[in-house]
Amino acid sequence: xxxxxxxxxxxxxxxxxxxxxxxxxxxxxxxxxxxxxxxxxxxxxxxxxxxxxxxxxxxxxxxxxxxxxxxxxxxxxxxxxxxxxxxxxxxxxxxxxxxxxxxxxxxxxxxxxxxxxxxxxxxxxxxxxxxxxxxxxxxxxxxxxxxxxxxxxxxxxxxxxxxxxxxxxxxxxxxxxxxxxxxxxxxxxxxxxxxxxxxxxxxxxxxxxxxxxxxxxxxxxxxxxxxxxxxxxxxxxxxxxxxxxxxxxxxxxxxxxxxxxxxxxxxxxxxxxxxxxxxxxxxxxxxxxxxxxxxxxxxxxxxxxxxxxxxxxxxxxxxxxxxxxxxxxxxxxxxxxxxxxxxxxxxxxxxxxxxxxxxxxxxxxxxxxxxxxxxxxxxxxx
Ligand code: DGJ
Numbered sequence: 001x002x003x004x005x006x007x008x009x010x011x012x013x014x015x016x017x018x019x020x021x022x023x024x025x026x027x028x029x030x031x032x033x034x035x036x037x038x039x040x041x042x043x044x045x046x047x048x049x050x051x052x053x054x055x056x057x058x059x060x061x062x063x064x065x066x067x068x069x070x071x072x073x074x075x076x077x078x079x080x081x082x083x084x085x086x087x088x089x090x091x092x093x094x095x096x097x098x099x100x101x102x103x104x105x106x107x108x109x110x111x112x113x114x115x116x117x118x119x120x121x122x123x124x125x126x127x128x129x130x131x132x133x134x135x136x137x138x139x140x141x142x143x144x145x146x147x148x149x150x151x152x153x154x155x156x157x158x159x160x161x162x163x164x165x166x167x168x169x170x171x172x173x174x175x176x177x178x179x180x181x182x183x184x185x186x187x188x189x190x191x192x193x194x195x196x197x198x199x200x201x202x203x204x205x206x207x208x209x210x211x212x213x214x215x216x217x218x219x220x221x222x223x224x225x226x227x228x229x230x231x232x233x234x235x236x237x238x239x240x241x242x243x244x245x246x247x248x249x250x251x252x253x254x255x256x257x258x259x260x261x262x263x264x265x266x267x268x269x270x271x272x273x274x275x276x277x278x279x280x281x282x283x284x285x286x287x288x289x290x291x292x293x294x295x296x297x298x299x300x301x302x303x304x305x306x307x308x309x310x311x312x313x314x315x316x317x318x319x320x321x322x323x324x325x326x327x328x329x330x331x332x333x334x335x336x337x338x339x340x341x342x343x344x345x346x347x348x349x350x351x352x353x354x355x356x357x358x359x360x361x362x363x364x365x366x367x368x369x370x371x372x373x374x375x376x377x378x379x380x381x382x
Contacts, residue, residue: 025375026083030320030355031343036077037086044075045342045352048113048219048326050123050149056082056331057149059112059125062090063349068287070094070109074127076150082330082338082376091151092125092144099132102142102158107132109142111266111325113219114149115227117248123149124248126229128215129158139213141231143249156249160211161231161242165253166204169301178205198261203234212240212255216265218326219244220300223271228300230267233257236284239264241300258304264293270327270337270359278366280310280339282323287344289318294366310339310359311368320370322355335361336379339368 034042044060051057056079062072073093077085094109095101103109108130115124122145129142142158166175178201186197194202207213214231221227227244229251234240239262242255258264264281271277277297283290292311295304311319322341330336341355358378359366 025081025377027373027375028083028356029373030357030371031353034085034354037084040087041350042077042085042354043350044077046111046325047340049328050114050116051331052116052149055080055149057114058085059091059114061110061112063352065348065350068108068346068349069106069132070103071105073103074109074112074125074153078150088150091146092153092155102129102131103155104132108136111217113217113326115219115221115248118225120247122147122247123153125153126217126219128217128231136215139215141214141217141229145249160207161214161229161233161240162251162253162255163209163211165255166208167256168254169256170201174201181205195261198234198237201257203237204257207234216267218267218269220269222300230269230279232265232267236265237261237263239267239281256301258302259295259306266324268324268327268340270329273335274364279304280324280327282319287346289321289323289343291317292319292324307365310366313369315370320355327359330376330379333379
């Protein structure tokens with residue numbers, strides 16, 4: 001009996017001590033320099049985060065001082081608390097001595113995302129690839145794989161998406177309509193007639209044989225571990241959502257178009273505990289910020305409904321100066337999501353900054369307010 005009360009006292013003392021010595025969460029200050037464990041600003045732009053076995057892994061584009069092309073490759077940083085970041089280095093470096101490689105230094109490697117495949121126990125990275133010296137014409141997706149979250153990732157291939165396949169939800173009437181669309185009639189872009197043709201799938205048809213274009217992109221793993229690739233397609237005019245194979249290394253051929261002719265980039269998706277899928281995107285204005293858009297759907301396949309801009313307050317019309325890149329579900333907390341965005345600095349790309357803000361909800365609808373600084377215990381106070 002006496003022994004029991006001594007050990008109980010011990011446990012209480014231990015808990016008290018841990019509570020007193022536990023560091024309070026650190027502040028998250030969007031737009032500032034974010035030093036890593038070496039005191040250098042985190043260089044992981046257009047990024048996304050994987051939570052695996054108690055650690056967060058942040059993957060992103062390494063930006064150099066003078067060009068937005070890839071001079072180093074895809075970076076990874078690790079953290080237990082989302083505020084102290086260890087530089088794990090370039091986990092998919094560019095290739096230096098082989099000009100035939102897709103990922104030769106000087107190519108474009110954007111918006112990398114990594115997901116973990118429970119069946120194969122592999123970490124799978126997809127990113128937007130543009131071939132060196134070809135501007136943004138290639139519009140390909142590239143895939144790489146690793147046994148460890150900190151790499152090295154083995155580059156597999158780059159490609160356009162689902163060649164020869166039409167969206168699975170396109171009905172017979174829509175397919176028949178597509179057959180009648182004559183590209184010759186729509187040489188002039190941006191006219192109401194052209195928009196209507198884009199809406200009907202003019203560019204899906206144009207790219208049918210070679211595969212659909214894919215630029216800004218996102219990955220999403222659902223509760224049933226099925227994974228989806230969401231990307232700006234059809235010359236950035238229409239988003240597409242495509243299912244990945246069980247090993248996450250290829251596409252299955254099942255895809256839908258989303259917001260046709262809506263001109264969306266930078267898709268960031270999350271799923272609330274009530275089963276609703278939310279997506280925040282941007283418009284298409286190059287490196288300049290614009291007004292965020294938001295959509296919701298009861299299923300990944302839609303129907304997707306557009307809502308007003310989720311950002312509120314000063315500079316909400318330009319997403320506080322940023323462009324969405326990812327929505328991070330905070331581990332262990334219900335419906336706690338961080339909106340992640342990039343403040344691009346195209347004249348000095350490595351000085352691009354990060355916006356991380358908590359997503360709040362009003363009547364179940366997400367909204368985002370600017371905060372000069374906040375801490376993760378914001379989610380406990382909700
Ligand atoms: C906006 C995209 O979201 C970025 O990832 C990048 O591709 C720039 N456009 C290039 O202008």
